[in-house]
Amino acid sequence: MNTILIRDGLLVESDRSWKSDLLIEGEKIVRIAPRIGLEEVPADTEVVEADGLCVMPGLIDAHTHYHLVSRGTVTADSFVEGSKLAAFGGVTTVIDFADHDKTRTLADSAKARIEAMSKGMAIDFALHQGVYGMHGGIEAELQDLVKLGVTTIKIFTTYKNVGYLIEIDGLRELFSACKRCNIMVSAHCEDDTLIEETNANHTGGHTPADHAVLRPAEAEYRAIKYLGTLAGEVGMPLYVVHLSSARGLDAVRELRGAGIQVLVETTPHYLLLDASRLAGPEGPLYVMTPPLRTEQDNRILQDALVAKEFQVVATDHCSFTREQKLASDDCRTIFPGIPGTEEMLPLIHTFAVASSRLSLSQLVRLLSTTPAKAFGLYPRKGSLQVGSDADIVLFDPECMWTLDASSIHSAAGYTPYEGFKVAGKAIMTYLRGRLVMGDDVYLGKPGEGKFLVAGTPSAYL
Numbered sequence: 122m123n124t125i126l127i128r129d130g131l132l133v134e135s136d137r138s139w140k141s142d143l144l145i146e147g148e149k150i151v152r153i154a155p156r157i158g159l160e161e162v163p164a165d166t167e168v169v170e171a172d173g174l175c176v177m178p179g180l181i182d183a184h185t186h187y188h189l190v191s192r193g194t195v196t197a198d199s200f201v202e203g204s205k206l207a208a209f210g211g212v213t214t215v216i217d218f219a220d221h222d223k224t225r226t227l228a229d230s231a232k233a234r235i236e237a238m239s240k241g242m243a244i245d246f247a248l249h250q251g252v253y254g255m256h257g258g259i260e261a262e263l264q265d266l267v268k269l270g271v272t273t274i275k276i277f278t279t280y281k282n283v284g285y286l287i288e289i290d291g292l293r294e295l296f297s298a299c300k301r302c303n304i305m306v307s308a309h310c311e312d313d314t315l316i317e318e319t320n321a322n323h324t325g326g327h328t329p330a331d332h333a334v335l336r337p338a339e340a341e342y343r344a345i346k347y348l349g350t351l352a353g354e355v356g357m358p359l360y361v362v363h364l365s366s367a368r369g370l371d372a373v374r375e376l377r378g379a380g381i382q383v384l385v386e387t388t389p390h391y392l393l394l395d396a397s398r399l400a401g402p403e404g405p406l407y408v409m410t411p412p413l414r415t416e417q418d419n420r421i422l423q424d425a426l427v428a429k430e431f432q433v434v435a436t437d438h439c440s441f442t443r444e445q446k447l448a449s450d451d452c453r454t455i456f457p458g459i460p461g462t463e464e465m466l467p468l469i470h471t472f473a474v475a476s477s478r479l480s481l482s483q484l485v486r487l488l489s490t491t492p493a494k495a496f497g498l499y500p501r502k503g504s505l506q507v508g509s510d511a512d513i514v515l516f517d518p519e520c521m522w523t524l525d526a527s528s529i530h531s532a533a534g535y536t537p538y539e540g541f542k543v544a545g546k547a548i549m550t551y552l553r554g555r556l557v558m559g560d561d562v563y564l565g566k567p568g569e570g571k572f573l574v575a576g577t578p579s580a581y582l
């Protein structure tokens with residue numbers, strides 16, 4: 122069995138950081154102590170000197186779309202490529218999505234995705250199951266889903282054109298069934314009726330910049346308010362994915378003020394990029410849904426992050442190549458989505474920790490511990506504890522570098538953060554005790570990523 126001793130690093134947990142040694146045996150963390158002597162470990166132990174480095178639990182990107190087949194195409198990053206770029210970003214677990222194949226049960230939809238991912242993934246993964254429509258007998262299907270280890274569903278209040286929109290009729294029944302099964306409902310929140318009205322009244326064109334006009338922040342407000350109110354009536358939590366706007370945050374605040382439990386995820390792009398990016402010939406590269414908002418929205422969301430109003434930062438990694446993105450300059454047909462998993466850690470570190478607005482522990486909480494808890498993966502993931510999986514990132518907080526197309530590994534061939542100067546880089550990433558990325562060399566092996574059977578989401582515990 123391989124034994125690795127990581128010495129003298131700054132261990133960072135979600136509630137504290139301290140200098141310590143850490144011992145890995147096989148796939149698990151087996152000991153944490155101020156000093157572990159060489160005489161205490163097997164002779165063939167590999168010793169990693171981590172003085173000056175942070176030792177963090179592997180990050181969890183709780184919102185990815187690797188190999189998404191949609192709109193007649195497939196995204197740029199397959200499971201193989203997604204795993205690689207994740208390892209470079211210190212991410213050892215992703216929570217991806219299974220489409221709802223209405224010709225199969227929910228569990229069978231999930232099983233098909235698990236089978237496909239198991240072949241290509243080199244890091245661990247869990248699943249959110251899409252539910253794109255209600256039907257009789259769904260509760261039995263939800264129970265089977267839980268038995269399989271999928272304890273979150275994902276609904277969309279928009280995207281009628283691609284068949285994702287869930288009708289309002291039956292939502293109460295769906296929420297109640299999820300509550301009885303201890304399933305977390307996560308939701309893409311944009312009110313489709315308002316979007317349709319806005320489109321019908323629109324007299325302008327359909328440039329990338331119009332994307333932001335045609336999907337107003339008010340639509341996010343209304344959908345969050347509607348779903349959150351319903352969750353409150355049913356007496357259950359709601360997880361809002363990729364919150365994009367100050368107006369959406371208003372809805373969260375109002376719901377929380379009424380005692381409703383709302384977990385909120387935001388993404389680096391809604392914190393750091395604004396709609397001015399949509400202008401010009403490269404505008405299509407920045408089209409995603411919901412759209413980028415204003416600089417003021419960025420600032421309000423940053424403040425909310427610092428004020429602990431968000432529980433999770435994830436990326437909504439949904440990459441298309443430059444060629445795919447630039448194939449259209451009509452916002453109705455540009456493929457929506459951008460890459461982000463690899464950039465998440467340096468971006469959040471730079472803009473929150475290096476600027477002293479957040480602590481390293483808060484970063485670990487947002488990018489690892491809370492997603493693990495929220496989606497039933499804790500303490501196997503999201504923690505440096507004896508008995509946890511030895512998913513470990515050695516992070517150099519002092520490394521200054523520039524994000525650009527040549528420094529990141531997405532098959533998209535571009536980064537939306539081109540030219541961003543960042544502080545901090547993952548220099549070694551271990552997955553269950555095996556080095557998958559070290560000193561800029563990728564060592565992951567397709568097929569070695571495991572499907573994680575999720576337990577009960579923490580909001581139900």
Ligand code: URP
Pocket residue numbers: 186309408409410411437439457458459
């Ligand atoms: O534009 C985006 N975000 N594409 C991915 C699908 C989604 O809405 O999350």
Ligand code: ZN
Pocket residue numbers: 309362363410411
């Ligand atoms: Zn979405």
Ligand code: ZN
Pocket residue numbers: 184185186437439
């Ligand atoms: Zn998404």
